[in-house]
Amino acid sequence: MAETLTHPARDATGTEHVEVLIVGAGISGIGGAYHLQEQCPGRSFLVLEAQDGFGGTWRTHRYPGIRSDSDLYTFGYRFKPWVGPPIATAEEIRKYMGEVIEENGLDRFIRYGHRIRTARWDSATNLWTIEAERKDGTTARFTANFLWMCQGYYRHEEGYTPQWPGMDRFRGVIAHPQTWPEDLDYRGKRVVVIGSGATAATVVPAMAGTAAHVTMLQRSPTYFRTGRNGIDIADELRMLGINEEWIHEIVRRKILFEQARFIDRTHSEPEKVKEDLLADVRRHLGEDYDVATHFTPRYRPWQQRLAFIPDADLFRAVARGQASVVTDEIETFTETGLLLTSGRTLEADIIVTATGFHLNVLGDIDFAIDGKPLVFGDTVTYRGLMFTGVPNLAWVFGYIRAAWTLRADMVADFVCRLLNHMEARQARRVEVALRPEDADMKLGPWLDPEEFSSGYVARGNHLLPRSGDKPEWRHMHDYWAEKDAIPAIDLEDAAFVYR
Structure with missing residues (x-):
């Protein structure tokens, strides 16, 4: 196991600073923490989770028979073998995730009962400032160089019920x-x-x-x-x-x-x-x-x-x-x-x-960039990983026709490679931007309704970033294409703007 800074720095006001803040201790966040520890040794990080424990979806849902609808050989992490039946219960999945946490010493980096309310980016300092509400009603304040959104895509507090x-x-x-x-x-x-x-x-x-x-x-x-x-x-x-x-x-x-x-x-x-x-x-x-x-x-x-x-x-x-x-x-x-x-x-x-559920793309967090509220639906996605006008932030969104974790693992590889690349070129800030050759690119919705028409997409597609008609500017929802495309991303392409 790679060595990582255990304790984040704390200033005189009680604000804690880490290099990377991971949002969510579900399947994506726990996987991200593992990869960050292995691929970026020595980099300080924390995982903030709103619930009282890890698990995400598999903690939220407690209805009779709750089980995966993806097989655990692909829904499980690539780095930890799955040894049970392919369709697993929520309890079995949480046990598997708990083993990942225990075997890799990740529990020391997770703060449970921290619901993030605001996230503010300041270009003067190249930092995110995050305020989270604890269970007792007090506020915890953090700064981070990079924000890694692993909170999923739906609202955990309430499901969708027609009236x-x-x-x-x-x-x-x-x-x-x-x-x-x-x-x-x-x-x-x-x-x-x-x-x-x-x-x-x-x-x-x-x-x-x-x-x-x-x-x-x-x-x-x-x-x-x-x-x-x-x-x-x-x-x-x-x-x-x-x-x-x-x-x-x-x-x-x-x-x-x-x-x-x-x-x-x-x-x-x-x-x-x-x-x-x-x-x-x-x-x-x-x-x-x-x-x-x-x-x-x-x-x-x-x-x-x-x-x-x-x-x-x-x-x-x-x-x-x-x-x-x-x-x-x-x-x-x-x-x-x-x-x-x-x-x-x-x-x-x-x-x-x-x-069904309510699509909730940024975890009900109030985001602002240099004092201006972030309207996520106005951004354009870079391969479903990063977004125009949003510095030092990556998001995990899995596949609609394959296991979520397949992409979570790939996104983790990308984020770790990007962080190491930024360190090598001494950049404190990176964001994606449309290139001159993309000026007349046709934009469309994140998910094509003709390709995927589930109710939550129809109700919430407008909340998601826009996609372009070039592979770089859309989430392809195709594991077989992305398993080669994402590792091959040229981090010196003009779409990446470093400062």
């Missing part, structure tokens, strides 16, 4: 998966889960069997893939006594290859992919089940996130009669459930709104 008529009349419990009540008892209760994405597909089979009945109410269907929660080649290699590091790398590459091939097929032969996915549904639910109504989406495969159902547990719950699917829209909540636009009623004791 339907009559919600205040319902006499039962309304729960959002993101703020799940710890004492919620659903034994023998009638449960309606509103939604059709990965969260709904997790909650429904987890509650089925314990609840009296669980109904998944969806406005429109979602594509699902099923498979065994295990990987044959990993099991075989372990039987042969192969080193876990080798197994991790082999399986990781195999999964990435198969994912890329499948994504290519969704573009080259979308109707054939659709046919295959629906045939899988019929295999589990039978030819008599109304697959056309309940499991045939209006969009092409992968135009929205395609959820994986391990061991087909959602379909098995439906086949056993413990759960059912209703495709309809809500007219109003009633005292005892829901009235649908078709006239049908659903009686419920508990209604779960698995309806």
Whole structure:
């Protein structure tokens, strides 16, 4: 393990200074801290986390059955082998992250219960000044040369719940998966889960069997893939006594290859992919089940996130009669459930709104550059890593069709290389700027709605930076292209302005 300065410098006012401040102790922040310690030895840093512990998403969400919807061979870090089932529970993921923290001595750099309220850049000093509110209401103040945003992309405090008529009349419990009540008892209760994405597909089979009945109410269907929660080649290699590091790398590459091939097929032969996915549904639910109504989406495969159902547990719950699917829209909540636009009623004791989240690109932090409020949506992204007019800041945003951590690892490599490059050329400031040849470049949204149309994107795309029509000026959302492009970034390109 590389040696790092343990304690940040503190001035007479109590302000602490570090060279790098990492925002967030989730999968990106913990990975960033590891890479920073290994690739930039001796550089002082801290990780500020709003919650009481590490984990990010895997700490926020505590609903029944909470699990990954990416395999852990690619969602896990490249530097630490994953040895469990590919689809893991939140508890297993937090245990894995805790091992990374303990094995690398990262706990001494993490400050929990620090919610950042403001971040101010001052060009006179080339410093960020950050103010964070502690749990006891006091304010902690920090300065940093470089800010590394690893806080994710959604608001952890509250999920997105549409406001339907009559919600205040319902006499039962309304729960959002993101703020799940710890004492919620659903034994023998009638449960309606509103939604059709990965969260709904997790909650429904987890509650089925314990609840009296669980109904998944969806406005429109979602594509699902099923498979065994295990990987044959990993099991075989372990039987042969192969080193876990080798197994991790082999399986990781195999999964990435198969994912890329499948994504290519969704573009080259979308109707054939659709046919295959629906045939899988019929295999589990039978030819008599109304697959056309309940499991045939209006969009092409992968135009929205395609959820994986391990061991087909959602379909098995439906086949056993413990759960059912209703495709309809809500007219109003009633005292005892829901009235649908078709006239049908659903009686419920508990209604779960698995309806998504609020896009939140900068963690509800009040940013300003030299006294001017930062409007993130007015910036242009450099490869989804840095942003025009925003000095000494990098952001982690993963992939929409592959595991988030794949890109978090790559961004970490880039940030560490950039920091070492700045030190070598004695630069205290770097920002990206459009070059003369980019003056007439066409700008568009961060995510093309035709390429990815999930609800949170439609609601919040305007909050995200703009993209250009050149590879340098957009997040490509393509691991196979970026795994070569990001390491090859020329840090002396005219897009990087050093001072």
